[in-house]
Amino acid sequence: MKRTYNWFTKDNSGAKNEFAKYGHTCEIPEEMDDVAEYYSPETFWNNLAKKAFQLRTVSDISKSYTHHLRSHGAIMKERKRHLIYHNYIIHPYSYFRVIWEMILSVVIYVQLILVPLHSGFCIIEDGHLMEGSESYLDPSIITLDFFLCTDVVINLFTGYYSEPKKEVILDLKHIFLHYLKSYLIPDVLSSLPTNAAYNSGYDYSLLFLKLLSLLKMLRFITFVKYYTRLINFFHVRYSVSSLLLLLIGVGLYWHSITCYLIFVKLVDEFLETINPNLLPSDQPNLFSQNSYSDIYVSCFYKASMIIYTSWYTQENPGGLVEYCVVTIMWFCSKAIQFFILARTLQIMKGVNSSHQKYVEMERQLKEYMRDKQLPTYMRTRLLTYYDYRFQRNYFRESEILATISGQLRQEIIMHSCRQLVENVAFFKNLPLNLLVRIVSCLRGEMYLMNDVIVRANTPGDCMYFIASGTVAIYSTSGKEICHLEDGSHFGEIALVNKAEARIASVVAIEICEVYRFDVKDFVRAIHPYPDLLDSIEKIASDRMEKTLMLDEHNRREMAMKRVNK
Template sequence: MTTPKYNKVFSTLGHECEMLAEDDEVEKRFPGNTYWDKIKRGWMRSILVHEKICKSCAIHLRSHGAIEKEKQRHIRYHPSSIHPFSSARIWWELFMTFICFVQLILVPLDVGFFAFNVTMPFFTSVYFLAVRMVTDLICCVDIGVNSITGYYDESKKEVVLHHHKIVTHYLKTRFLIDFLSSIPTHFDLFISMNYHSHQRLEIIMLQLLSTLKYMRFFTFNTLATKLCNIFGVDFYVRHGVLMVLTMLIFWHILSCTQIFGYLLFDDKKNYAAYKNTSSFKAISRSLYDGALLIYTASYGVEEPENNYEFMMTTILWFLSKFVQIYLLARVIEFLRAKTSPKMKYSQMVKQLVEFMRHKQLPLYTQKRILTYYEFHFQKSYFRENEIYATISGQLRQEIVMQTCRQLVENVEFFRDLPLNLLVRIVSCLRSEIYLTNDVVVKANSPGNCMYFISTGTVAVYTTSGKEVCHLEDGDHFGEIALVNPEPSRVASVIAVETCELYRLDRKDFIKAIHPYPDLLEKIQKIAADRMEKTNLMEEHYKRDMATKRLY
């Protein structure tokens, strides 16, 4: 089967190249044509890594080949885990962001105004209570979903899908907050509960337990930040909106909690204040009291009448100041971010867009340029040449060896080379980036270098248009040009997707291997054998084409 996304027409060379998909592991694992089999296959595909999502989040999954290998690893060894960069996980996080926001609005209202069910029956209505129960149950389900969802290990640059490791990581990080903020606290749909009855103490305890759901704000903030990164929301827009939402949510929570606190310590005064008051007016008054408490040292409309109310007001006032300090820190971070790598990249892209608009470049060219910058910098600006210039030669050598050694060792005639020679060859590599449809090598053109594929996929085909193969991460091509003094390329190579290649020039290779004449002779023999096989394949293909024309 073929992957539609990679049906690319290379009009320059007159060859239609299709990227062949890997064997469908999902079909193998869930064979059959029943309705249930189709559902299982659909679910399995939805929890596998999604190409667009992982390329924006995981630096080690930048090519089609790497993503296909990740899918196969997932299906074969961890089929019951949800990939953190899957479409199913992203949709669930979008849904949970909405649920957390709903809880941060409804729970404070419930805590503050549940007791006033006589004059404000909305807070004990079936609709309000049903939404509260459903959101609590969804949060409980979220704990289960998080327990089977993998996570991205930043230190190792890999996705962890092993169940034991997932659960251990979850218990160490978010589990306690999720558990405490997911405990159901409303059973009014099944049990009649009245604040002004003998159940007053039980209801107050449930309401106090409900305040733990305020911790859902941290989950909301984490999910919103992650989704903004995935969908490429502008840095200023993201931080500005989150700061405003933080202030509004805290204002809402503090105002409603203040009403609940006064209710605990002076029930009669509070009930009289809200008697014959509509829900809208009650909420407006609570917001006014909360604003006075946050922005001034005022107590609100009425001064506290006992030590408990004084203590509660003081605690809430200090909390408001901590939140103001937190917001101030976010503003300072927001301003300092102008010098951060991500912000520099954003500014560089804006300058690039203005440059392209000034030059009146066509839209197709603009997209290709932006794709190049995004792939090269990974949305974080840095100056590689300046970094290399400030470190020692030994460190530069270690970095290059760490990056490229495996690529070079994959070449047949580079295996078992002396370490000193391998280091010299690796240090000669130069990184190049090719976009989709770019011609890397053209058949019959002079060749003076070979290429190693770091990430990406290329298509290889002969001069007559026969597609030979696709090469992916870790593969190489063009090695014959290293040892043939007057070579002509025997095949054309086209980038099927955005690729990062490392180039090794013949002059650098000859200079590096000059002290090892025996190795050079061996490499020349291997290259000659490979060239002969390629020529035989080309001749066989031409004979087949000639036979087809006759018939």
């Protein structure tokens, strides 16, 4: 099932449709892709299964926000691996995950508002703690609990990106172990349907369930995780997204303190019915004399005093529980205030954020383009280049490499080119010394869509290795021959036969990251290995012969068409 690409391999992954949106008119006949072939023949259920797989497999848009799936070829390879070995697993970079995380972000936000509100209001009747008129919230919270329980199940069948391995893990056993070590326990505790357990009972059972429901606030961790992913997916500016998250967090904290002050007063008044000496005699019964809206407004004011001042209210806390909770809330509020101040300064200044440095560089770039009065299409291409090159995080690679030792620099280069070395057949079975020498001579370059990398009938002084991206090969007569993707190479004819001009043009049909290997470095590195040199010469001569034959055939066809006209 493994697809191999050589000089004349057709892209049988539906490239004709895939690259049409990039402005590339593909002349290569479109063939059935792997997904369509897997779900053939075309029946209703097969088509339904195919649509479901396309929804849960890696999406094309993942190129813009991932570090390892940055080309059409890499995505098609990932889809094939997913299709064959882990068909029923949900890919973390799929459209389904984006849609689901958008829904869950709204669900969790609503839950973080309703749960404290539901926990704060009860009534005391005949000396017993009972549910109040807030019970109308029960169906809504139970529905939200259903979504959260579903989220736990979906997460157990969703792969994750492994930073050490630089790949997405789709094995069910590894997914479970990773989830268990990270978010499984908080997610399960925060998904317990405590409201479904409410009944006509009262006193300590109801009090315990309301305390247990506070575990749902752990879902704020999940909310931040999903929020961050969606921000990266939609490329929202760092400063805007960070300030918005701060405002959401402060608002939820303020609302939670208000509701829990209500809950604390309720507990004190409930304990006072058991032991009248626990509550001062001058304290009014909050729940018997006020409406729910008045209670909320009163506690909202007290929460503001706790958060922003050291003064509570003109009255002292009503009981022992309220004394303890107010003290803890005050200390937590001061800590959160310091965090908000520090975080806001960091966002505004951005001295410790590579992302913020990128934002500043992007702003300077826009000012430069405005000063030079560049046309719109050129501005778009320039911004696209910077976005793809730096992945929205700015760093000075040349300065970093200049400050380290040669050995360490060589190790970093080898690690950076690891994916290239694994994908390129040219590097297979090479001696380690030669491989290190070649890799250290490579120079990274990046080309945008429709950029001409190599032009036919021009002198050649280098060859190229494709790290990521797809290029189209055209003969001198303008006939599209094939596509080359990740791991392929081209231009080696110019290295073994310096007298020959380029026999084909190479055009990038998506953003391409390539490594250039110059003639002088080739001579210095390869010539001491005559067997490897012979192999390269054979590949070059075969490609030259086939290209010239196809070019001649194309010229004859064009001549015949002109004669027939």
